[in-house]
Amino acid sequence: MKKQLCALMAGAVMLGLAACGGEEEVQNAATATLEQNGVTMTMSFDAKGDVVTKITQESMIDLSGYTEEQIETLNATVDTAEETYAALENVEYSCEEEDGKLVERIVIPTDEDTLKEVVEQGLLPVDDENVTQLSLEATVDNLESAGWTIE
Numbered sequence: 001m002k003k004q005l006c007a008l009m010a011g012a013v014m015l016g017l018a019a020c021g022g023e024e025e026v027q028n029a030a031t032a033t034l035e036q037n038g039v040t041m042t043m044s045f046d047a048k049g050d051v052v053t054k055i056t057q058e059s060m061i062d063l064s065g066y067t068e069e070q071i072e073t074l075n076a077t078v079d080t081a082e083e084t085y086a087a088l089e090n091v092e093y094s095c096e097e098e099d100g101k102l103v104e105r106i107v108i109p110t111d112e113d114t115l116k117e118v119v120e121q122g123l124l125p126v127d128d129e130n131v132t133q134l135s136l137e138a139t140v141d142n143l144e145s146a147g148w149t150i151e
Contacts, residue, residue: 023049030140032148038062045136052110052134061102074102084121090114110134
């Protein structure tokens, strides 16, 4: 009887752990890259199953060949972006010049509240404005059909 009770308890514990654990989050579950007009954009996605949990976008512009006026225009655009992203509580934004390149980095957690705020600001194009989560598979498919290279 004790062996049966132990086996039953062990089974219950295993089921409980499986139900609580679910799928593990995978960092860099997918990476998409696009080069366009001298700008290289890379987006990496962390995901738990098919649900995107975080988007990290890095854009790099090689400033060689840019005039002072063009660099001033880029800096004004960066200032505007900094103000926009600073208004979003959980989103990280940075932009730095490194080795003659301008590197912009945006990190967006995709919890329901942050996702809603980013979509409302028009910073993340989606088909459904009431979206509560992003599908990794659908996001990758959309980017690939738009010309991005997927890794």
